[in-house]
Amino acid sequence: xxxxxxxxxTQKNLQCxxxxxxxxxxxxxxxxxQLDDVIEGQQFDRDILNAIFEVARGMEKVEKNSPxxxxxxxxxxxxxxxxxxxxxxxxxxxxxxxxxxxxxTTENAREFSSAAKGETLEDTIRxxxxxxxxxxxxxxxxxxxxxxxxxxSIPIINAGDGPGEHPTQDDIKDYxxxxxxxxxxxxxxxxxxxxxxxxxxxxxxxxxxxxxVDLYEEAxxxxxxxxxxLDVMQKHAVVMHPLPRLDEITVEVDSDPRAxxxxxxxxxxxxxxxxxxxxxxxx
Amino acid sequence: xxxxxxxxxTQKNLQCxxxxxxxxxxxxxxxxxQLDDVIEGQQFDRDILNAIFEVARGMEKVEKNSPxxxxxxxxxxxxxxxxxxxxxxxxxxxxxxxxxxxxxTTENAREFSSAAKGETLEDTIRxxxxxxxxxxxxxxxxxxxxxxxxxxSIPIINAGDGPGEHPTQDDIKDYxxxxxxxxxxxxxxxxxxxxxxxxxxxxxxxxxxxxxVDLYEEAxxxxxxxxxxLDVMQKHAVVMHPLPRLDEITVEVDSDPRAxxxxxxxxxxxxxxxxxxxxxxxx
Amino acid sequence: xxxxxxxxxTQKNLQCxxxxxxxxxxxxxxxxxQLDDVIEGQQFDRDILNAIFEVARGMEKVEKNSPxxxxxxxxxxxxxxxxxxxxxxxxxxxxxxxxxxxxxTTENAREFSSAAKGETLEDTIRxxxxxxxxxxxxxxxxxxxxxxxxxxSIPIINAGDGPGEHPTQDDIKDYxxxxxxxxxxxxxxxxxxxxxxxxxxxxxxxxxxxxxVDLYEEAxxxxxxxxxxLDVMQKHAVVMHPLPRLDEITVEVDSDPRAxxxxxxxxxxxxxxxxxxxxxxxx
Numbered sequence: 001x002x003x004x005x006x007x008x009x010t011q012k013n014l015q016c017x018x019x020x021x022x023x024x025x026x027x028x029x030x031x032x033x034q035l036d037d038v039i040e041g042q043q044f045d046r047d048i049l050n051a052i053f054e055v056a057r058g059m060e061k062v063e064k065n066s067p068x069x070x071x072x073x074x075x076x077x078x079x080x081x082x083x084x085x086x087x088x089x090x091x092x093x094x095x096x097x098x099x100x101x102x103x104x105t106t107e108n109a110r111e112f113s114s115a116a117k118g119e120t121l122e123d124t125i126r127x128x129x130x131x132x133x134x135x136x137x138x139x140x141x142x143x144x145x146x147x148x149x150x151x152x153s154i155p156i157i158n159a160g161d162g163p164g165e166h167p168t169q170d171d172i173k174d175y176x177x178x179x180x181x182x183x184x185x186x187x188x189x190x191x192x193x194x195x196x197x198x199x200x201x202x203x204x205x206x207x208x209x210x211x212x213v214d215l216y217e218e219a220x221x222x223x224x225x226x227x228x229x230l231d232v233m234q235k236h237a238v239v240m241h242p243l244p245r246l247d248e249i250t251v252e253v254d255s256d257p258r259a260x261x262x263x264x265x266x267x268x269x270x271x272x273x274x275x276x277x278x279x280x281x282x283x
Numbered sequence: 284x285x286x287x288x289x290x291x292x293t294q295k296n297l298q299c300x301x302x303x304x305x306x307x308x309x310x311x312x313x314x315x316x317q318l319d320d321v322i323e324g325q326q327f328d329r330d331i332l333n334a335i336f337e338v339a340r341g342m343e344k345v346e347k348n349s350p351x352x353x354x355x356x357x358x359x360x361x362x363x364x365x366x367x368x369x370x371x372x373x374x375x376x377x378x379x380x381x382x383x384x385x386x387x388t389t390e391n392a393r394e395f396s397s398a399a400k401g402e403t404l405e406d407t408i409r410x411x412x413x414x415x416x417x418x419x420x421x422x423x424x425x426x427x428x429x430x431x432x433x434x435x436s437i438p439i440i441n442a443g444d445g446p447g448e449h450p451t452q453d454d455i456k457d458y459x460x461x462x463x464x465x466x467x468x469x470x471x472x473x474x475x476x477x478x479x480x481x482x483x484x485x486x487x488x489x490x491x492x493x494x495x496v497d498l499y500e501e502a503x504x505x506x507x508x509x510x511x512x513l514d515v516m517q518k519h520a521v522v523m524h525p526l527p528r529l530d531e532i533t534v535e536v537d538s539d540p541r542a543x544x545x546x547x548x549x550x551x552x553x554x555x556x557x558x559x560x561x562x563x564x565x566x
Numbered sequence: 567x568x569x570x571x572x573x574x575x576t577q578k579n580l581q582c583x584x585x586x587x588x589x590x591x592x593x594x595x596x597x598x599x600q601l602d603d604v605i606e607g608q609q610f611d612r613d614i615l616n617a618i619f620e621v622a623r624g625m626e627k628v629e630k631n632s633p634x635x636x637x638x639x640x641x642x643x644x645x646x647x648x649x650x651x652x653x654x655x656x657x658x659x660x661x662x663x664x665x666x667x668x669x670x671t672t673e674n675a676r677e678f679s680s681a682a683k684g685e686t687l688e689d690t691i692r693x694x695x696x697x698x699x700x701x702x703x704x705x706x707x708x709x710x711x712x713x714x715x716x717x718x719s720i721p722i723i724n725a726g727d728g729p730g731e732h733p734t735q736d737d738i739k740d741y742x743x744x745x746x747x748x749x750x751x752x753x754x755x756x757x758x759x760x761x762x763x764x765x766x767x768x769x770x771x772x773x774x775x776x777x778x779v780d781l782y783e784e785a786x787x788x789x790x791x792x793x794x795x796l797d798v799m800q801k802h803a804v805v806m807h808p809l810p811r812l813d814e815i816t817v818e819v820d821s822d823p824r825a826x827x828x829x830x831x832x833x834x835x836x837x838x839x840x841x842x843x844x845x846x847x848x849x
Contacts, residue, residue, distance in 0.1 A: 065639060076377060084677055086672050093697075119529070128373065131376075243689070244690075262696070265693050394650050395653070402810035406811065
């Protein structure tokens with residue numbers, strides 16, 4: 001594998017921080033393991049996550065024109081996007097095609113529910129499920145993916161619903177805490193950077209500051225990951241970012257081996273390949 | 284087959300209502316039967332329709348990765364849409380992919396004829412036919428599909444042209460009448476529902492009422508297919524609808540076995556698979 | 567081959583006009599010949615052009631479901647279009663699919679660099695290269711393709727960058743002159759038409775005339791290729807046009823065997839197939 005550091009790191013981090021987690025196994029290996037839908041991060045316990053990660057690691061090794069590259073041959077994925085998100089869409093479509101599957105693309109699914117056509121999400125899902133084997137959906141309304149999954153007889157993958165687009169910061173915090181990861185807040189980036197294993201940087205959302213552009217500018221200036229931050233970080237630590245980035249990580253960081261954000265995007269592809277496999281043909 | 288009722292019903296209905304139809308066969312089975320273009324419903328006589336239905340029935344049984352699922356391998360279909368119609372586009376693209384074919388998608392074909400680029404439909408067709416083996420076209424101008432077919436040396440499928448988008452109600456009436464189906468108009472939905480074999484419900488088009496929202500609301504309220512309508516309908520009858528529906532059929536009808544509109548959408552897929560086969564490789 | 571005249575003509579024209587060109591061979595046949603990126607016409611010397619033309623001639627003979635139609639199986643091409651150009655996009659996508667490759671389509675790549683998402687072209691390229699094996703890119707900024715190629719570890723094809731969309735007239739003139747093609751300017755279309763081997767007509771760009779619609783109309787009227795121009799042209803000469811055309815070539819010219827513009831579009835497909843082959847798997 002080209003970037004073994006990443007997976008190992010991810011696992012090491014999860015393990016060394018975990019306190020005590022329940023050891024109830026949610027499925028038996030050997031037994032048929034198949035996901036029904038992927039609606040939110042919280043639906044996965046650690047066993048399922050480990051299973052997904054294991055399948056994802058296998059996906060890194062899938063070579064062009066190998067039998068593994070054809071396991072989804074004959075399957076059709078529909079990307080039903082009610083708002084454009086090209087990065088996410090391309091990632092899922094690439095994942096599907098790398099496993100031999102076919103794709104139907106819809107970037108203006110809003111047309112279905114537009115004033116003129118005005119049909120319910122449920123009716124749209126019932127129509128599209130007749131044309132495809134799995135639906136990857138992005139919607140502007142919170143809860144839309146769950147509603148779709150309740151209607152559909154084929155698997156639904158939530159590629160973002162609601163204004164937050166992604167689980168919010170608080171959700172992530174709750175989620176990581178529930179998994180035993182230690183979490184602390186700080187206004188001192190340098191201090192934190194020197195201690196932690198993962199610096200997970202995100203975009204500072206201008207829209208949250210409203211009229212107060214001055215406060216936005218101040219916040220932006222304060223939490224930039226640059227050469228100086230790298231200098232205090234531990235050797236084994238990594239900088240992550242969900243992308244796109246603006247200037248919250250400077251380009252001088254890109255060439256450092258601890259800059260993991262582009263590898264992270266690539267790993268996202270393997271995770272999506274794993275999810276598609278688990279949803280369509282099982283373990 | 285999963286919904287045998289539908290085809291049988293369709294045929295039974297056609298037969299029991301037909302009075303006397305000419306028995307001139309438009310093609311001989313065994314002989315090569317290949318369609319040239321699909322421009323309008325009226326171009327098909329009963330023999331051709333029966334042939335299409337027979338091929339469509341076969342399409343229901345096409346299984347993933349079977350030899351039949353590859354009969355259009357190597358063929359490329361271009362969807363040339365001058366206005367978006369995601370439902371129609373997905374249906375054709377799914378049909379093509381289920382037979383092993385490839386798709387080139389164009390949802391903003393209007394760009395070709397835009398002020399800036401400004402080329403004639405004929406020139407666009409001559410260009411696109413160089414890149415594909417069949418063109419599925421949707422245009423905003425009545426007669427565009429016929430014009431395209433006259434220019435193209437490859438098959439054209441009309442997926443709607445002109446403001447009506449679909450053959451108008453009058454066309455359908457003329458068409459069915461010419462085939463021997465009895466037709467009557469009524470303002471009493473309950474009476475009609477109790478007698479007929481097929482309730483073909485359509486959207487009441489608000490745009491036809493102009494400013495008279497009151498009349499629109501009145502019309503809407505009067506012709507809703509709901510539980511009470513189902514109660515008077517015959518056991519073997521079916522409710523059809525071209526979709527999308529607004530509230531002219533209530534959701535309580537959906538779970539009744541006589542609700543045929545979602546099956547109808549699925550059957551539309553098989554018909555499209557049949558048309559693609561007949562246009563590209565023949566009977 | 568269906569239109570042998572075209573290639574032969576093209577070559578004959580190049581040869582009979584060439585004065586003296588350097589005979590340094592830029593690659594050895596037999597030796598692995600692979601292109602890295604396609605950024606601008608000027609990057610090719612005559613040897614490379616001849617190699618591309620030779621591969622393109624082979625592409626004309628690729629038949630459906632032959633082994634040659636599968637040489638790019640397993641490869642994924644992303645079309646990253648920052649502004650729509652359906653004709654160009656379809657041509658590349660058709661080329662890729664005719665060689666067995668897969669396509670990820672992005673017609674609204676501007677979203678990546680939009681105010682809301684705001685990422686640099688370099689970051690977008692680093693993300694998209696994780697999902698694909700080659701990127702065909704169209705951008706609104708001059709130099710964007712070169713910038714992308716400097717960042718990407720996979721091949722980039724420039725499908726137009728900057729307001730000119732295509733190499734400007736002056737570039738073409740310089741280019742042809744450097745290759746030894748004689749070039750002259752004239753305001754007398756009839757005289758020129760009777761002497762030359764190739765009439766390469768282009769759209770008269772209205773936007774260059776600004777407010778002076780009168781001058782635009784005058785220019786338009788003066789340089790129309792019609793029946794009368796055909797009458798004075800030599801038998802072996804051809805009329806070319808990059809398409810789309812407005813009325814600078816009248817439709818009465820279309821049926822003349824010297825009208826080469828639709829064949830030209832088809833040959834563009836073979837050139838693109840050749841480029842994809844040379845970029846992805848080499849000679």
